Every structure is written in structure tokens, then in C-alpha cells.
Amino acid sequence: MIAFTAESPSANPQFSPVDGINPSVPSQVLASPTQLTPPSRLIRTYDFPQQLIPLDGGKTLLRLRAPLRLAVDRITLEFDVENWGIRMRCDDVHELPRQIARRFLHLFSRADARVLSNQEQADWLKILDQVDYTQFSVERAAPHYVEGTLLKKRPLTVEWHDGVVEHLPASHSPVFFPLDEGDRFSAFAKLGKDNEVYSIERLALIPA
Amino acid sequence: MAEPTPTVSVSYKNPPIIERALSVRGDIKPETFYSQFETWRPLVEEEFPEYDPIKEWLVQIGQTKEGMPLLDQSQPVVRVTHRFWRRNQDGRRFLSIRILPDQLTLNLHREGSVPHRYSELRAEFERWLPRWMSHFSVSGCSRVQLEYVNLLSAKVTPQFTDDKGGLMIGRVLKVFAGIPTHHQGIIPPYDCQMGLRIDAKKPAAFHLRVRGLIPGPKQGVGVRIDFLAVVDKGGGYLSLSDVLNEADFLHTVMVEHFDAIFTDEAKQSFEPEVK
Numbered sequence: 001m002i003a004f005t006a007e008s009p010s011a012n013p014q015f016s017p018v019d020g021i022n023p024s025v026p027s028q029v030l031a032s033p034t035q036l037t038p039p040s041r042l043i044r045t046y047d048f049p050q051q052l053i054p055l056d057g058g059k060t061l062l063r064l065r066a067p068l069r070l071a072v073d074r075i076t077l078e079f080d081v082e083n084w085g086i087r088m089r090c091d092d093v094h095e096l097p098r099q100i101a102r103r104f105l106h107l108f109s110r111a112d113a114r115v116l117s118n119q120e121q122a123d124w125l126k127i128l129d130q131v132d133y134t135q136f137s138v139e140r141a142a143p144h145y146v147e148g149t150l151l152k153k154r155p156l157t158v159e160w161h162d163g164v165v166e167h168l169p170a171s172h173s174p175v176f177f178p179l180d181e182g183d184r185f186s187a188f189a190k191l192g193k194d195n196e197v198y199s200i201e202r203l204a205l206i207p208a
Numbered sequence: 209m210a211e212p213t214p215t216v217s218v219s220y221k222n223p224p225i226i227e228r229a230l231s232v233r234g235d236i237k238p239e240t241f242y243s244q245f246e247t248w249r250p251l252v253e254e255e256f257p258e259y260d261p262i263k264e265w266l267v268q269i270g271q272t273k274e275g276m277p278l279l280d281q282s283q284p285v286v287r288v289t290h291r292f293w294r295r296n297q298d299g300r301r302f303l304s305i306r307i308l309p310d311q312l313t314l315n316l317h318r319e320g321s322v323p324h325r326y327s328e329l330r331a332e333f334e335r336w337l338p339r340w341m342s343h344f345s346v347s348g349c350s351r352v353q354l355e356y357v358n359l360l361s362a363k364v365t366p367q368f369t370d371d372k373g374g375l376m377i378g379r380v381l382k383v384f385a386g387i388p389t390h391h392q393g394i395i396p397p398y399d400c401q402m403g404l405r406i407d408a409k410k411p412a413a414f415h416l417r418v419r420g421l422i423p424g425p426k427q428g429v430g431v432r433i434d435f436l437a438v439v440d441k442g443g444g445y446l447s448l449s450d451v452l453n454e455a456d457f458l459h460t461v462m463v464e465h466f467d468a469i470f471t472d473e474a475k476q477s478f479e480p481e482v483k
């Protein structure tokens with residue numbers, strides 16, 4: 001946007017001039033501001049609103065439970081991502097989603113191989129608290145081969161090979177477009193929470 | 209309330225426009241945007257190969273009853289706008305496409321003495337709008353916005369710069385032309401803004417903002433004049449063709465207000481071309 005917003009935002013982060021206003025000094029002070037330099041005077045936190053981090057070219061999304069909190073050091077113009085063990089230059093903030101993905105996949109792989117160091121173990125536990133790991137596992141899982149019979153198109157109802165009858169969301173209907181009711185089919189399905197079908201693809205007819 | 213001015217088919221060979229931007233806001237699910245963005249990127253980079261994101265560190269500032277500025281209690285945020293540039297044959301950036309999770313914007317910049325025209329921006333927008341809507345499964349759009357940035361400066365409008373490098377703004381903008389007091393000249397600051405409701409049914413509005421620019425070491429005084437025309441349906445629905453029709457409507461609003469806000473002397477210097 002060019003008008004009515006920041007004027008041609010520069011590449012460098014810009015801070016409000018109000019940052020430079022000194023707070024009024026209380027009438028009774030124990031030490032001068034120069035003697036006491038609390039960290040809060042040097043650090044300001046910002047939220048990074050993107051809560052969906054694409055993995056696998058967007059086929060899997062890492063879902064954050066809350067916006068990332070960036071603690072910006074106003075002296076070095078670098079920021080730390082709280083609980084992620086990531087430090088970056090403010091000018092590179094657009095790279096943050098990629099770095100989050102890298103950090104997550106790095107720890108995920110090491111956790112999978114059971115080679116996390118103590119520090120990584122602590123970081124990994126903090127990260128797991130901040131992401132929807134169940135949904136990540138569902139989206140990342142390899143699809144299962146399934147067989148069934150299409151009972152009804154509306155509402156979409158199938159009977160799986162083990163006799164279980166399930167109503168599927170209408171969003172899966174396009175996959176079943178070529179089938180008639182009563183057709184037997186095979187497909188590859190990803191199963192989500194409680195074994196419901198999360199996605200279904202590569203559908204084929206099984207000859208009667 | 210003033211009656212609408214009849215549409216006059218006048219264009220200008222050399223208006224002080226340095227940037228034109230056309231935006232649309234669409235209904236896109238966040239999951240769709242973030243899962244599709246990585247495949248959208250190479251499509252854009254075929255024609256806009258230079259990625260240069262805009263990074264904004266946004267802090268809200270409020271004030272006490274006494275007028276003292278204070279940082280707002282709401283959490284500051286970082287906003288990243290994905291911006292891709294196209295360069296001209298001389299290697300200068302002149303056209304960009306900008307993406308936010310629910311918004312597409314095309315910005316067309318002046319190239320030296322070439323101010324470009326709305327029709328050029330519209331043609332690019334017409335090519336990219338259906339691609340964007342299809343790629344991100346946009347079910348409908350709610351807001352269309354057209355912005356023109358005008359610049360009065362020694363470089364763009366030398367005809368209104370005096371011998372000492374000062375800007376004769378009272379001879380350019382009608383809002384500064386008729387100040388009913390005795391004075392020897394208009395001096396900075398020039399900052400002012402206003403909004404006009406254009407059509408309550410659409411609804412459409414026009415905003416004008418004038419801002420004095422801080423002169424750089426090699427530049428003289430500059431004044432930026434922003435025109436913004438917008439149709440905002442709120443939760444309403446605009447199809448692809450509706451968006452283009454509204455963009456054309458907003459252009460007529462822009463032309464009408466350009467004609468009304470600049471003085472006759474200024475418009476004459478912009479070299480009118482009556483069709």
C-alpha cells in the first residue's frame with residue numbers, strides 16, 4: 001500500500017520516536033536511570049501474526065497455537081523468537097517462516113532418531129507446546145490403501161471393507177464424482193483424529 | 209451536496225502522478241493462502257523476478273487526555289508484504305505486485321518523464337486478477353481501491369518552483385488557492401486531509417491527503433498529494449467482472465477529483481489532451 005500507511009517503508013525496522021521519550025523520574029529514586037538499565041528498556045516484543053507455516057511446498061502446514069513472539073534488541077537490531085531458540089537480524093524477518101520450518105524439521109528429525117541433546121530436548125518440548133502436533137502428524141502421514149463401497153452420494157456415505165459405515169464430509173464428494181451408488185472402489189486415504197478420513201485420492205473402481 | 213460533475217474526457221500528457229496502485233481484497237482462507245503461496249511465487253517471478261518484501265514493525269500510539277503521546281497497550285506486530293518487482297529496459301523498477309494473505313495490489317510507478325496511464329495498470333490487473341482468484345480459490349471480493357500519488361517538486365513540477373527553490377502551492381491546489389486572508393505566501397506545513405462519501409449505495413468514498421515531505425540534502429521542497437478512491441462492500445460479494453467494473457468506476461472518480469482539486473493553471477501546465 002502506498003497511501004495512508006507508512007511512507008514507502010524502508011528495509012530497516014523503524015521504531016516510533018516515542019521510544020526516545022524518557023519516562024518521568026519519580027520523586028524518590030534509589031538509583032539514576034544510567035545506573036539501572038533494566039532489560040525492558042532495551043527489548044521490545046512484537047508479534048508475528050502468521051500462524052501457519054508451510055512445509056513440503058505447502059502440502060503440510062505447521063499450525064502454531066499463538067503468534068510467534070519476537071523479542072527485539074534495540075541496540076543490535078536482532079530478535080529472538082521466544083521458545084524457539086532462533087535469533088535473527090530484524091532485516092531478515094521475512095525469512096522467519098522458513099527458519100521456523102527448518103528449526104522444527106531439524107528437531108523433529110533428531111527426535112525421531114533419538115539423538116536430541118539435553119538442550120535440544122528442552123527446546124523440543126517447548127516447541128511441542130506451541131504447535132498442533134496431532135494435526136501435523138495427520139497431514140504428514142503417508143496415505144493408507146483402503147477399499148469400500150459407495151452407499152450414497154448425498155449425504156456421502158461409504159461402507160469400508162471391514163463393514164464400518166461412515167458419512168464423509170461433502171468436501172470429499174468431487175473424488176467420488178465418477179462413481180455410481182453401489183460401486184466398489186479402492187483409494188488411498190489419510191486418516192485424522194478418531195480415524196476419520198482427512199483426505200482421499202487415487203480412487204479406482206474395483207470390478208464386480 | 210454538490211451535483212455530480214458530468215464526465216469530461218480529458219487526460220493529461222504530463223500529470224504530476226508518480227505512482228498508481230490498484231488493490232483488491234478477497235475472501236481467502238488462511239490455510240489456502242499459506243499452502244498455495246509457494247506455488248504462486250514462481251508464477252509471479254516469471255514476470256516480476258525481483259523479490260523485495262516490505263517489512264513493517266507496527267507500534268500503536270495513543271495519547272492521554274492531556275495530549276501526551278503514549279505507547280498503546282496492544283501488542284506491536286510485524287507485517288510482511290510480499291512484493292515482486294519488474295524492471296524496465298533501463299534496469300529501473302517501475303511495476304510491482306504485492307501480496308498480503310487477503311489482498312492483491314499492483315503498483316505502477318512513473319518512469320522519468322513518463323507518468324503512465326490508468327489503462328496500463330488496468331491491463332496488468334486484468335491479467336493477474338483471474339490468476340490470483342483461481343490460484344487462491346477466492347470465493348469473492350469485498351473491496352476495490354485505487355490510489356494515485358502526486359508529487360509537487362522541482363523535478364516533477366518545475367513550473368511551480370520559484371527562483372529560491374520554493375514551491376508555489378497556492379497556484380497548484382485549489383484548497384490552498386483561496387485562503388481569505390492577507391498573506392505574502394504559503395509556508396509549510398501543508399499537511400491536511402479530507403474524506404468524501406461518493407456513493408452511499410456502493411458504498412464508495414474518496415480521500416485526499418496532502419503532506420509536506422522533508423527535503424533531502426539534494427532535493428528541494430516536496431509536497432505529496434494522495435488520492436484514494438475505494439468501494440468497500442464489507443461482507444459483500446464482488447465477482448471478477450464486478451471488480452474490474454468497480455475499478456473503472458473508481459478511475460472516473462479519480463479523474464473527476466483530479467479536475468476539481470488542481471487549479472486551472474496547474475491543469476493547463478499538465479498539458480491536457482481533450483478526446
